[in-house]
Amino acid sequence: MSPLSAPRPAADALDQLSSLHAVLVLSMLMNETGDEEQILHMAATAVPSLARCRLEGTYSAAHGWRDTTALLGSASVRGDIVRQLERVGGGGGGGELSLRGRPWAAAMPIRSRTGVLGHLILSGCGPVSNEERFLLSALTQQCGVALANTGLIARERALLAHAAASNAALARTVNRLERSMVVHDTLTRVAASSEGLEGIARALREVTGFAVAIEDRYGNLRVWDGPGQPSPYPKDPPERRERLLRQLAAEARPVRDRDRLVTVASPRQDVLAVLALCHVPEVVDDIVSVALEHGTTVLAMKLAQMRAIAEVELRVRRDLGEELLAGTDEAGALSRANALGYDLERPHRVVLVEGHTKNHDADAFLHAVRRRAKELDVGTLVLTKGGTVVILACAKPRWEDLRRTLLPDLGGGRCAISVGGACEHWREIPRSYREALLVLSLQRSTHFAKPVTAFDDLGFYRVLSSVGDFSELERFMRSMLGRLLDYDTLRSSELVKTLARFLDCGGNYDVTTKALFIGRSTLKYRLQRIRDLSGHDLNDPDTRLNLHLATRAWQTLAALSAADAIVNSVPAGPGENAEPPAPPE
Amino acid sequence: MLSKLTELGIGGIVLAPGDHICAFYHGAAGRDELLIPYVAEGLRTGEKCLCFVDVADREQMLEHLRPHVAELDTCVTSEQLHVFDFQHTYLRDGRFSQEEMFHFLEQHVGAAVRDEGFPLARAAGEMTWALETCPGVEQLCAYEAKINLFAPLYPQILLCLYDLERFTGDVIVDVLKTHPKVLIGNMVIENPFYVAPDEFLARYRTGG
Numbered sequence: 001m002s003p004l005s006a007p008r009p010a011a012d013a014l015d016q017l018s019s020l021h022a023v024l025v026l027s028m029l030m031n032e033t034g035d036e037e038q039i040l041h042m043a044a045t046a047v048p049s050l051a052r053c054r055l056e057g058t059y060s061a062a063h064g065w066r067d068t069t070a071l072l073g074s075a076s077v078r079g080d081i082v083r084q085l086e087r088v089g090g091g092g093g094g095g096e097l098s099l100r101g102r103p104w105a106a107a108m109p110i111r112s113r114t115g116v117l118g119h120l121i122l123s124g125c126g127p128v129s130n131e132e133r134f135l136l137s138a139l140t141q142q143c144g145v146a147l148a149n150t151g152l153i154a155r156e157r158a159l160l161a162h163a164a165a166s167n168a169a170l171a172r173t174v175n176r177l178e179r180s181m182v183v184h185d186t187l188t189r190v191a192a193s194s195e196g197l198e199g200i201a202r203a204l205r206e207v208t209g210f211a212v213a214i215e216d217r218y219g220n221l222r223v224w225d226g227p228g229q230p231s232p233y234p235k236d237p238p239e240r241r242e243r244l245l246r247q248l249a250a251e252a253r254p255v256r257d258r259d260r261l262v263t264v265a266s267p268r269q270d271v272l273a274v275l276a277l278c279h280v281p282e283v284v285d286d287i288v289s290v291a292l293e294h295g296t297t298v299l300a301m302k303l304a305q306m307r308a309i310a311e312v313e314l315r316v317r318r319d320l321g322e323e324l325l326a327g328t329d330e331a332g333a334l335s336r337a338n339a340l341g342y343d344l345e346r347p348h349r350v351v352l353v354e355g356h357t358k359n360h361d362a363d364a365f366l367h368a369v370r371r372r373a374k375e376l377d378v379g380t381l382v383l384t385k386g387g388t389v390v391i392l393a394c395a396k397p398r399w400e401d402l403r404r405t406l407l408p409d410l411g412g413g414r415c416a417i418s419v420g421g422a423c424e425h426w427r428e429i430p431r432s433y434r435e436a437l438l439v440l441s442l443q444r445s446t447h448f449a450k451p452v453t454a455f456d457d458l459g460f461y462r463v464l465s466s467v468g469d470f471s472e473l474e475r476f477m478r479s480m481l482g483r484l485l486d487y488d489t490l491r492s493s494e495l496v497k498t499l500a501r502f503l504d505c506g507g508n509y510d511v512t513t514k515a516l517f518i519g520r521s522t523l524k525y526r527l528q529r530i531r532d533l534s535g536h537d538l539n540d541p542d543t544r545l546n547l548h549l550a551t552r553a554w555q556t557l558a559a560l561s562a563a564d565a566i567v568n569s570v571p572a573g574p575g576e577n578a579e580p581p582a583p584p585e
Numbered sequence: 586m587l588s589k590l591t592e593l594g595i596g597g598i599v600l601a602p603g604d605h606i607c608a609f610y611h612g613a614a615g616r617d618e619l620l621i622p623y624v625a626e627g628l629r630t631g632e633k634c635l636c637f638v639d640v641a642d643r644e645q646m647l648e649h650l651r652p653h654v655a656e657l658d659t660c661v662t663s664e665q666l667h668v669f670d671f672q673h674t675y676l677r678d679g680r681f682s683q684e685e686m687f688h689f690l691e692q693h694v695g696a697a698v699r700d701e702g703f704p705l706a707r708a709a710g711e712m713t714w715a716l717e718t719c720p721g722v723e724q725l726c727a728y729e730a731k732i733n734l735f736a737p738l739y740p741q742i743l744l745c746l747y748d749l750e751r752f753t754g755d756v757i758v759d760v761l762k763t764h765p766k767v768l769i770g771n772m773v774i775e776n777p778f779y780v781a782p783d784e785f786l787a788r789y790r791t792g793g
Contacts, residue, residue, distance in 0.1 A: 046754025
C-alpha cells in the first residue's frame with residue numbers, strides 16, 4: 001500500500017505533519033546549499049509559513065544582523081537585543097525577549113554541537129503554540145546542523161585545498177630536486193670524464209633542451225651543440241663584447257643577451273670562456289639557470305684542468321728538449337719521452353728558428369713556430385734557448401715551407417732558419433744542435449745571408465767544422481792572418497772581414513762595396529792596408545787561395561766558438577726559457 | 586489514463602503519468618542540469634514536451650538542447666517540442682491568471698494526448714515568473730495546489746522548477762506542502778502528508 005493510500009490523519013495533525021515534512025525537506029535543501037548565508041536566509045524566511053509570527057531578523061556572531069525588519073534597523077534596538085540574548089541565553093540559549101512595540105518576542109537559538117551559532121528573532125501578537133514552537137525548533141535545529149555541516153565541509157575543503165596545495169608544492173619541489181639531480185649527475189659525469197668542451201656542451205643541451213655555444217673571450221665559436229648553428233657565426237664588435245664580459249663578471253650569474261642566456265667561466269684571470277644557451281624564450285624554468293650555472297662551474301674546472309695538463313706537458317717537453325740538446329741525462333730523457341708518448345728512436349735534427357714578430361713578442365713568436373711546426377708534422381718538441389726557438393725535428397720537410405707559412409704570423413717581423421745535420425740516434429742530438437748553431441753563427445757573420453740554411457749545404461765550411469783537431473787549422477789561419485787580426489784587435493778595424501768578403505766576392509770591387517756598405521775608396525784603402533801589413537800579394541793566385549782558405553777558417557773557428565759558448569753555457573733560467581702558456585685547444 | 590511508468594531522464598528516476606513534482610536548483614546551470622535531460626528523454630521516447638522558461642533563455646534553451654537531441658529542429662517544427670516564455674504563458678497580458686493558465690494547459694496538453702496522438706505530455710516550468718511584479722503572481726501556491734487537480738486528467742508529468750537562490754523559505758515551505766513529490770539531487774522524496782488542494786486552498790484563503 002502506498003503512503004498516499006493510507007488513512008489520512010486529522011486536518012490539524014496532517015497540516016503539522018506536512019509542515020514537519022517541509023522542514024525536513026528544507027533541511028535537506030539547506031544541507032545541499034553549502035552556503036552559510038543562504039542557509040540562514042532560507043531558514044529565516046521559512047518562519048512565517050510554519051508559525052503565526054513574523055521574523056524580525058537573524059543574528060549570529062559570524063554574520064551579524066541580517067533579514068532585519070525596520071524595527072531592528074535601529075542600532076540601539078539591536079544592541080538591546082544582544083544584551084538580552086546574553087542575559088536570557090547565558091551560554092547562548094533562547095527565550096522570550098522584550099521588544100518595544102511588540103506584544104510578544106522571542107529568540108530561537110540556532111544550535112550546533114559546538115554551541116549556539118545564532119538566533120532567529122521572532123515577534124507576534126502572542127506566544128506561538130507548542131506545535132509551532134516544535135516546528136520552529138526543528139527548523140532552527142536543522143539550520144544549525146546545516147550550518148555546522150557547511151562549516152565542517154568548508155574546513156574540510158580548506159584542509160583538502162591546503163593539502164592539495166602542499167602536495168602540489170611538494171611535487172614541484174620533488175620534481176625540481178629530481179631535475180636538479182639529473183643536472184648534477186649529468187654534468188658531474190662530464191666533469192669526471194675525459195670528454196672535453198664538446199662533452200660539456202652536449203650534456204648541457206641534454207638537460208636544458210637548448211642549443212649550447214662555447215666561445216672564447218673574443219666571441220669566436222669553440223664548440224656548438226644543438227640545432228640552428230648560425231653560419232657564419234656572428235661576432236659582436238669588440239666594445240660590445242667587452243661590455244658583456246664586464247657585466248658577466250659583475251653579476252656572477254646568467255645574463256640575458258638577446259635570445260641567449262650567457263655566463264662566463266674564468267678559472268684564472270687569463271683563461272676565459274663564455275658559455276651560452278641559445279634561442280632561449282623570455283620565460284624559462286629556473287632549472288635552466290641552475291643547469292647553466294652548474295655547467296659553467298664544470299667548464300671552469302675543465303678549463304683549469306686542461307690548462308694544468310697543458311702546462312705540465314709543456315714543461316715536460318721543455319725538460320726533455322733541454323736534456324736531449326745537452327745530452328747529459330739519458331735516464332731522464334727516456335722517462336720523459338715515455339711519459340709524453342714520444343718516439344725518441346726516430347731520426348732527428350735540430351732546427352733553430354731565429355726572428356721576431358713585428359711587435360717583438362717572444363711568446364707570440366714561439367706559439368707561431370710551435371703551431372706551424374705541428375701543422376707541417378715537423379715535430380712537437382719545441383722550446384726557446386739562447387734567444388732562438390729550437391725544434392727537435394723528426395721530419396725533413398722543405399724548410400722554406402716552414403718559413404713561408406710562418407712569415408704571415410709574424411705580421412711584418414723577420415725569420416731565419418738554421419738546420420743542423422741529421423742524427424740517427426737521439427744521443428747525437430747535441431751534435432746536430434752544435435751544427436745548427438754553427439749555421440746560425442755563419443748566417444749572422446758571413447755572406448751566408450740566405451734565410452734558410454742547412455748544415456748539409458755549408459760546403460767547405462762543413463769540411464772545416466768537421467776537423468777533429470783545430471790547432472793546425474788555427475796555426476795556418478794565424479800564419480796567414482795573424483798581423484791583420486792583431487791590427488783589428490788593436491784598432492777595432494775590420495780588415496779581416498773586409499778581406500774575407502773581398503775574396504768571397506771573387507775580387508770584384510763593386511760587389512764587395514755593396515756587401516760591406518762602404519765606398520770604393522774605402523775598400524781600396526783597406527786592401528792597401530792589408531797588403532802593407534801582411535806583405536801578401538793579393539794578385540798572386542796561390543796567395544789568394546791560401547788567404548781565402550784562411551778567412552774561411554777564421555769564420556768557421558769564430559762560429560764554432562760561438563756555438564760552443566751556447567752549448568756549454570749554464571742551462572737557461574726560467575726568465576729566458578719559461579714557456580708561455582699555450583691556449584687550451 | 587496510462588499507468589505505464591516513464592523515465593524522468595535524471596538519475597534513473599521513474600515517474601507515473603499524472604505526477605506533479607517540484608525540483609530545486611541553484612542558478613541557470615543547475616536548472617539546465619535538470620531541464621535538459623528531462624526534455625531530451627521525453628523527446629527520445631516520443632512524448633510531447635512543453636518548456637516554460639524565462640524569455641531571455643528561450644533561444645539559449647534550444648541551443649543547449651541541440652547536442653542532446655537528435656533532429657531538434659524537426660522536433661520543433663513538428664511541434665513535439667514547445668519552448669514558451671513567460672510573457673506568452675504565465676504572464677500573458679502582463680498578469681497571472683490561474684484560469685487562463687489552466688486553459689492554456691488544456692489547449693496544449695489535452696490536445697497533445699487527445700488529438701495529436703502523443704502517449705504522454707511532459708511539462709517543465711521555471712517558476713521564477715512568480716518573482717515578477719505583476720498582478721496575480723501571489724497566487725503561485727494556490728495555482729500549485731490546483732495543479733494537483735489538473736495532473737490526473739491527462740497522461741502527463743508536470744515538473745516545477747524552483748531556484749533556491751531566488752525563492753525565500755516561506756515560499757519553499759508552501760511549495761513543498763503542495764507537491765506530492767519532491768526531486769532533490771537525484772532522489773525523489775514522496776510527501777505522504779502533502780496538503781490536498783481543497784484543504785490547502787481553504788487554509789490559503791483564510792490565511793491559515
